Amino acid sequence: MTRRSACVAFNAAVLAACLGPVSPLNASPLSGDDPDQALDQRAGGSVGEESSAGPYVRSHERHVVITGGNSGIGKATAVALAGMGMHITLACRNQARGNAAAADISEKTGNDSVRSMLCDLASLRSVREFAENYQKTGRPLDVLVNNAGIMACPQMFTEDGFEMQLGVNHMGHFLLTSLLLGTLASSATPGRRTRVVNVSSQAHQLGSIDFDDLNFQGKRKYGRWEAYAQSKLANILFTKELTRRCAERQVPIDANALHPGVVDTQLVRYLLPAQLLEARDKDPTKSSAFAKFIGLRTPEEGSSTVVYLASSPYVEGVSGGYYDDSKPAEPSKLAKDPDLASRLWTVSQELTSAPDFETSLSVPTKTALWLLPT
Numbered sequence: 001m002t003r004r005s006a007c008v009a010f011n012a013a014v015l016a017a018c019l020g021p022v023s024p025l026n027a028s029p030l031s032g033d034d035p036d037q038a039l040d041q042r043a044g045g046s047v048g049e050e051s052s053a054g055p056y057v058r059s060h061e062r063h064v065v066i067t068g069g070n071s072g073i074g075k076a077t078a079v080a081l082a083g084m085g086m087h088i089t090l091a092c093r094n095q096a097r098g099n100a101a102a103a104d105i106s107e108k109t110g111n112d113s114v115r116s117m118l119c120d121l122a123s124l125r126s127v128r129e130f131a132e133n134y135q136k137t138g139r140p141l142d143v144l145v146n147n148a149g150i151m152a153c154p155q156m157f158t159e160d161g162f163e164m165q166l167g168v169n170h171m172g173h174f175l176l177t178s179l180l181l182g183t184l185a186s187s188a189t190p191g192r193r194t195r196v197v198n199v200s201s202q203a204h205q206l207g208s209i210d211f212d213d214l215n216f217q218g219k220r221k222y223g224r225w226e227a228y229a230q231s232k233l234a235n236i237l238f239t240k241e242l243t244r245r246c247a248e249r250q251v252p253i254d255a256n257a258l259h260p261g262v263v264d265t266q267l268v269r270y271l272l273p274a275q276l277l278e279a280r281d282k283d284p285t286k287s288s289a290f291a292k293f294i295g296l297r298t299p300e301e302g303s304s305t306v307v308y309l310a311s312s313p314y315v316e317g318v319s320g321g322y323y324d325d326s327k328p329a330e331p332s333k334l335a336k337d338p339d340l341a342s343r344l345w346t347v348s349q350e351l352t353s354a355p356d357f358e359t360s361l362s363v364p365t366k367t368a369l370w371l372l373p374t
């Protein structure tokens, strides 16, 4: 084994230890099925039909926003959902990378309805602009996939002063979801709820939330894995509290979180030496063969649980879960603590100046047009 391969193997081992066991992939029970057809059967009618709950005007296809959809698991998710005929918006921090990915996804799937819009989760201003621009399009929103993430970076801070991993992985997504809640709620139709899918990680098991020092600027010494684990725990707590709030007010939105497995993506950018990353980009085939050899999943395999939660009729009406291999899994004790979840929501709302839950649910004018009786 060369020094380079030994280095990759070492990091893979660290990753496996932090992210969870590399387990064989379970095929989604629905892979290859038409999700609309299956959902319609479960909902007991045909999508777009007038129902007893009232008339509505809706496209039968679904509109999806995927953060970080230009690479890795997010892009593979976009390819799968675009292949099912859904309308895809990639929310990306770099417009050129986003546009290139959108063009590539369209070419691969023959779906022209794939676009990219700017959204830097490390900037609350950018998140607000994205939400406003999305609402201006008047499109409904059936599925929001909060996928973008960074892992184990050196100590850095977002534009708004959050520790980078907490800021991007949790706070940015918290504000984004809050701002799009009204659009999600108003996009539900009789017999079909809308969905939020939060890409967490098995690494949440190592995490805790320290409200006295969320950004590692006080008593805590910065630890890159500790910060990642905190942010991934926050993803699950956010999922639980969103579910609780929606259930309490009968809002037709389901939210679930997941661990995608240990996947061969760019996520390791802060762990591998620059030369290795360059070598990997130069010869992706060799690099993927090696990744496969050491048991990493491909991005397509890693996206399977995301795709399942975003599209399967088996999870229609199911909310507040944590999934691994498209099956419910047991998250950590802290991830199931309702008081912690509620406190995190309150603190996140305050720190991001997100609208409160009731205000978030007010229907943006343009989207409301989709619901008007004809």
Ligand SMILES: NC(=O)c1ccc[n+]([C@@H]2O[C@H](COP(=O)([O-])OP(=O)(O)OC[C@H]3O[C@@H](n4cnc5c(N)ncnc54)[C@H](OP(=O)(O)O)[C@@H]3O)[C@@H](O)[C@H]2O)c1
Pocket (backbone or CB within 6 Å): 019, 067, 068, 069, 070, 071, 072, 073, 074, 091, 092, 093, 094, 097, 119, 120, 121, 122, 123, 147, 148, 149, 150, 151, 168, 199, 200, 201, 202, 259, 260, 261, 262, 263, 264, 265, 266, 267, 268
């Ligand atoms: N890979 C794994 O083994 C693994 C395991 C458990 C959980 N996960 C989770 O899976 C998710 C996807 O990661 P991945 O493995 O697919 O990694 P990836 O290939 O690095 O993709 C991450 C995506 O997030 C985007 N992103 C990063 N910072 C952003 C920001 N400030 N604003 C908007 N977008 C930003 C990246 O954009 P750029 O391309 O512009 O950098 C990229 O599109 C993450 O939430 C990660 O925590 C991954």
